């Protein structure tokens with residue numbers, strides 16, 4: 001077996017994707033037992049996933065961070081709509097292509113000066129609306145920094161980025177697919193892809209990754225970040241700027257990296273480069 005190293009370095013690429021059979025099977029069973037509950041909670045009172053996702057109690061345009069003073073131009077380019085000819089259409093109006101409803105979120109990133117903490121209280125209105133997600137979050141509270149529902153709208157892409165909240169690499173991002181339309185709906189991490197229809201998977205969000213929905217329907221997943229220790233998997237180490245500099249190309253679909261996005265990668269890489 002050849003060891004997959006970053007070109008010109010002795011750094012071994014971390015494994016991008018852990019598929020269902022590579023994760024602890026008791027945990028898989030735990031999530032599968034709660035899958036229908038997660039779906040029922042999200043859809044309760046609505047006639048469709050589209051109606052639920054667009055309701056104020058469910059979907060928040062996660063990349064719209066204007067309320068904390070972040071210009072929309074910084075984040076809107078990440079979520080284009082895909083046109084019939086396969087090209088991407090960018091703009092502020094597409095920022096709601098990715099919607100989330102979160103339960104726990106700790107982001108403590110000294111280099112970006114970004115400290116964010118939220119844990120939904122047990123007795124909140126949201127807790128009553130989403131009892132299954134709350135139970136999961138509190139069951140796994142000591143091993144988890146983030147849990148959320150995540151919606152991608154039809155014909156939308158969340159373009160390549162890496163997770164600012166996981167520069168220390170302490171967590172694997174687990175995806176529990178809940179409602180996945182038939183067709184081409186997948187996640188890509190450092191050039192490797194996994195269809196959401198394949199089942200539960202985890203991916204290393206220190207690496208560049210993108211999420212794609214090339215169907216005319218909504219996609220719903222539950223996401224939870226769990227520690228490597230808890231998963232009993234080998235810790236990949238801290239983020240390295242080489243993960244951006246030498247990222248493997250994603251060849252199946254053209255993933256737009258230019259202009260503001262390439263500036264973003266360079267800025268993040270430089271921040272973590274050892275001086």
Ligand SMILES: [Fe+2]
Pocket residue numbers: 161162163205209
């Ligand atoms: Fe991400």
